[in-house]
Amino acid sequence: MKIRNRIALQFSLIVASILLTFSLLIYFTTAAYSRDDFYERLKKKARTTARFLIQVKEVDQNLLKIIDRNTLTALYDEKVLVFDEQNRLIYASVDDHIIHYQRSLLNDVRESREVETWSDENQLAGILYEEGGRRLVVLASAYDQVGRSKQRNLRVTLVWGLIGGIGLTVGLGIFFAGQSLRPIDEINTQISTITARNLRQRLDEGDRRDEIDQLAVNFNAVLGRLEQAFEQQRSFVSHASHELRTPLASLKSEIQLGLRRQLDAGEYETILTNLHSDADRLIALTNSLLFLARTIENISQMPLEPVQMEEVVLLARDELLSAKPHYRIEFDYDNLPNSETETTVSGNEELLKRVLQNLMDNACKYSPDHTARVRIGTNEQFCRVSVHDNGVGIKPEEVELIFEPFYRTANAVGYEGFGIGLSICQRILELHQGQITVQSQPGEGSVFTMQIAHL
Incomplete structure (x- = not known):
């Protein structure tokens, strides 16, 4: 699935979930409010009927039935029953309907004083009416025709609104996702034209904001x-x-x-x-x-472990002197370390030894007396090894080029070598997250310094 369609689908699902949640919340909240309101109307009807029946002596049961049937607030399929303390029916608002009720319901009303329940499809409210020493149970039931009609209309409206909202969301999601991802399509088109022959080509970077x-x-x-x-x-x-x-x-x-x-x-x-x-x-x-x-x-696959730099310097010196006995290598400290950890680095001993052998060999080779001076110095963060010579030196404009493979300075003509050693040294120190620097003056010699963070 394309990213555009996936974004549109995910966005549509999120919006659809939100719309559905709010639609259900609105529907059930409205239904609960309508149901509670209708129960209140039934309770008012029950109290009014009981009040007429007890307080107004001029109103008998027949007249009260006429009033119940013809009042402006009469409800659809309305029924009102009044029971005395012995659960005898003393008033019924209708005579031509069979009224179903359970005696346990009357007991529940007396215990709770108010009861809300259902009688088939009708809502039924029961209240305990106390007046003049009498405790009457009044049951009022009716069918909420208006409320049910409003709920049906609301349900239809919400369903169509939900369908329309989801459809609109899908369409707009696809459109805006396509608009947002158009720059990526353009980048893909540009990338497809880049080959090994035109690596100088670059992508359009726009305003660099997004x-x-x-x-x-x-x-x-x-x-x-x-x-x-x-x-x-x-x-x-x-x-x-x-x-x-x-x-x-x-x-x-x-x-x-x-x-x-x-x-x-x-x-x-x-x-x-x-x-x-x-x-x-x-x-x-x-x-x-x-x-x-x-x-x-294999620069990223070389094993690294704690290495003592003094030992590496001595091993490199001994191997070089055994191969070229006429060389002289002097070793000393710039400052005495406070602990062994200051001269311990995380590295590969063989590779570091190769670096030091290259630097010592170059120093001895280019010095008239074939002598190299090696110094170890430390600070709070790094361990440094410097190799000094008094050889031909390097011109300032050539200092940045000596680490390129096969590059040889003008002063190196006549000396053995291929111009690879310093490039190898730099690659090895990059592996160790270190660096190599050089200070040199033509005719005065050079100082190569390798620096690696200690443990």
């Missing part, structure tokens, strides 16, 4: 992020292809050189050494690309 306009705004924001992701993917593929082409071309050249003519053992050894070097470079690049892709793909 929820539908906000939906368009948020969808445009998603399109922006999606476009950026596509651009990053295209850039990644382009740079990866370029980086892979260089060692592959070198491999092919060396192989062609070895096949072109007969070489002596020394020349073959040189070719094999070059092939080995190119293969190592190709393996290192491939591993870096796979790690970057795997980190991006």
Whole structure:
């Protein structure tokens, strides 16, 4: 079912329920009021009859019957019965009708003084009339012809009003629901035209005041992020292809050189050494690309647990020094933590170790003395690890670009690397709800700082 029809149906059911409730309330309230009013008229008739019968001596029973039948306030099918203390009938307003009553009803009237009940389709009111030492029971019954007619007319009016109201509600509900949802139809039409080739297209955001306009705004924001992701993917593929082409071309050249003519053992050894070097470079690049892709793909599925940053720094340092013994890494605190929790973060130890190894390796690689200085500092909220070097530095205009995959600064020419390490570091720290910043001056060195909230 379409949203428009569902909204119209729900709105119609709500309005129909309200109309039905009010119709029933009006009908039963009016019926109760009419019934109570008719009972009061019957009681007045009973009191009047008893008063004439007892107080006015000039009025005998025959004259009283004539008065009852010809009074302007006579009711349809009216009957009045008067009983004495011994339950003997001393007056009946009609003689040509059989009057049905139960003796227990007379006792109920004497106990309750007033009784309201039914006699077939007639309403019956019984009262206890006391006058001059006499205690008479007077029963008055009649058919409320006018009241019943009014109730029938009211019932017909309410039924037709309810049907008309529900029909009008359904029609207006469908119309106004369609009007309200028309912007969504327009958004659907616009969305259907967006493909991978025209991600720059944006939805009409209107005046940004209602929820539908906000939906368009948020969808445009998603399109922006999606476009950026596509651009990053295209850039990644382009740079990866370029980086892979260089060692592959070198491999092919060396192989062609070895096949072109007969070489002596020394020349073959040189070719094999070059092939080995190119293969190592190709393996290192491939591993870096796979790690970057795997980190991006599984970034939300990495297990996080409490990690002591000092231990991660020492593990990263030891592994790096075992692979490159000529490096020097100095470790110290900016300020001594008050407790172990200040240097404990929620993270993945292997990934954090990879970040620190990349930062330490870069610091040692670009420093003339191959030395990196690592400092740990804490405050009330964060644990910071800074890696200092005295290397070539980074130009201010290139600082924001160094975290892009495959980007290498002009000062990095001549140094080994693919421009992937810092991008991997940034992705890993995003996983840990942290950040990495850099302060650098060309020719003076750089300071890379990673910051993560501690436990």
